[in-house]
Amino acid sequence: MSSDSTYSTNDSTDNVTKGTMMSSIIAILRRPEVGAFVGMLLVFSFFGYFGFDRNFLSPFGTSSWVNAASTVGIIAIPVGFLMIAGELDISIGAVVPAAKMSIAIACGHYGLPILMGLLITFAIAAFIGWVNGTIVTRTNVPSLIVTLATLFAVSGLTLFLSLLLTDRTTQALYSPDWAKELFGAYHFWGFQSSVFWWVGLAIVFFLVLHHSPWGNWIFALGGDKESARNAGVPINRLKIALFMLASMAAALSGVSETILSNSATTTTNFALIFNTIIAVVVGGVLLTGGFGTVPGIFFGTATLGIVQQGIGYTPFDRNLSSLIIGVMLLIAVLMNNTFRRMATTMSTTKR
């Protein structure tokens, strides 16, 4: 048997001490949330420069992209949690219109108080999330397929029930002042209420993921499900809770939009599905699960908002924003992969 000393003179000891300073700087730059932040700054500078003449940097220009980012961002963080835990939820594209129609029909059509409408809407959303989570944990069918199924099921049901109950696919809703203020009003600089929800929730979710035991469980779940189970993490309950959270976040986003615009439609929001996934991936969450950060997702969402809204403030063609997003997404995925490879092979034996 070899002694301690033979072991510790192993492979990369020397390299580690030599380049500590340099490598730690590189390590920081390579952290996905830092990458996402740098990406956001680059994109912001680009649009700030080319959009300067058309007031991209004015309060109105700022609130236009922040508002757009907030409706995606509220959903993107819980979807990011799911991705960290190794799952995906695309049913949110149907939960948003389902939530919009629920509150609009409950309060606009039947005249229930807003509070009741909110209760009903969030209960429905929680139920959809529970169904997603339960099917995924019981059957082990990949969540992409399960939530694809519920995406269609929920959107079909929304349309069917809307026609059955109100005979139409759009519904007006006029809300009392307090509900407007809280969920759907324009505040200073033109920021809508959902922006404050986004920022507030981001802080809460940040604390949950990075500073609470639950966050540790989410990472462990995505890192190695079986080990997490054996370590006593209630993995099925945790997964179901995460699906419920994503659904309820989608409902919040839908409710805010409905109260803001005073109307709801049944249209399934396919673009939102892609937008949340892009925000999460650009934000540095690994598609394979096990790693991701809330600040990263936040910056990723902001970047998406800047590109999608900012393009209108520049002389460039609108359609180019999709090109930019596509390129950005590819770069982000490549960077995330590099990060994972480096993190998992840093000082193991040379190959």
Next chain:
Amino acid sequence: MSDRIPILELRNVDKSFGPIDVLHDITLKVHEGEVLCLLGDNGAGKSTLIKTLAGVYIPNAGQILMDGEPIQFRNPRDAHNRGIATVHQFGGTYPLMSIGRNFFVGVEPTKGWGPFKMYDRRRANKISIRELQEFGITRVDDGDRLVGGLSGGERQSLSIARAVYFGARVLILDEPTAALGVKQAAHVLRIVNEAKRRGLAVIFITHQVMHALAVGDHFAVLIRGSIAADFRKGEKSREEITDLMAGGESMADLESNITSDIAI
């Protein structure tokens, strides 16, 4: 020896999956401060046996006794809470989590109160590094380092240190040295000895006779789900053990295998 009460004892345990019989009539004792090497060819049922001990499977027949009392593990958590810790081939560690976070998954230290209990990163890092260093991993000193950056042997050591820290009495290692190089494997074997010295019972699965002989006090050979041999250190020669491990293959074939194994 035989008058001591074993920590774990199996009596006539059978386990089948539907029509497939995997374990027949297993009787086995595991003592404190001893390393039991579980040997056998691929598919012999070693993993099934230890999963039965770890509460993953419930035996179809027979009894499990802990400290002489009949017991039934309801699930892995139950077995875990009673001090049975399993460390899998890749250490059951999460490559993209820090050392401190890995160490405390499921039992995170917290500070603060009520719903504002926060994960205590500093304490987690301090304890995990201290425990690792006590197991001889002295070149790791930053609890924020991602576990993926550790070597295979260090990851195994982390898992073992973790199990010991949380009061494991029985440590089950399923092929811990399978993916490791010579030095790393030697290190894991040394840690197995350290765990034994601290009074744990260790169940060690391996396909490598050298590794088994280096740490084993007690050997049990499984062939097609039955115990084909159960003996103590020094009672059988290396050739006999190798022969048994391959489930009775001819000696000549084995010799050539062994020599080529060692050459690598």
